[in-house]
Amino acid sequence: MTSSPRPIVPAFQRELDPLLLLPVRLFIACLVADMRWCEDAAVQGVLGLSERKFAPHVERLRVSGYLETRADGRRAKLRLTTLGLDRLTEHVTALDRVAATAAELVAAQRAALRLPRNL
Numbered sequence: 001m002t003s004s005p006r007p008i009v010p011a012f013q014r015e016l017d018p019l020l021l022l023p024v025r026l027f028i029a030c031l032v033a034d035m036r037w038c039e040d041a042a043v044q045g046v047l048g049l050s051e052r053k054f055a056p057h058v059e060r061l062r063v064s065g066y067l068e069t070r071a072d073g074r075r076a077k078l079r080l081t082t083l084g085l086d087r088l089t090e091h092v093t094a095l096d097r098v099a100a101t102a103a104e105l106v107a108a109q110r111a112a113l114r115l116p117r118n119l
Contacts, residue, residue, distance in 0.1 A: 015094035017087050019064055024049070025057050029066060029080060029088045037070070037077040 020026045024047060031043045044054045058078065061067040066084030069076050080088070 015090065016098070017091040017094075019060065019066065020088065020091045022057070024053075025061060026088075026091070028057060028061060028078075029084060032067070032078050032080045033085060033088060035080050035082075035085060037079045039072070040069075040076045040078050043078060 020029060027047060028043060031046060032038050040054070040058065044051065047054065058067060058069065058076075061084070062069050065081060066087060068079045068081055070079075071077075
């Protein structure tokens, strides 16, 4: 019996950031990836979310150290931290590898469907 190759799923599970798996959190981080202060209303508006749906995601990112927030009158401003940028970069790189691997698996399966089968 030959040994099977190392499984690919556990590697991706280690590389993907669980906090950024939710698209809304990923998109928030992407929208402030330039690490400059941005009005929360602008980010919220791009995402088309209500304050009630937006605020918990911002808070989760803030508590985890990915975002900084500061009061600016009645509104708040957001900025990605160095930790947030590092995690975002690693996560997006891992997502790219996941997508490439998925594409390879689909292509291999499609190719197998086209091969003539000897019965």
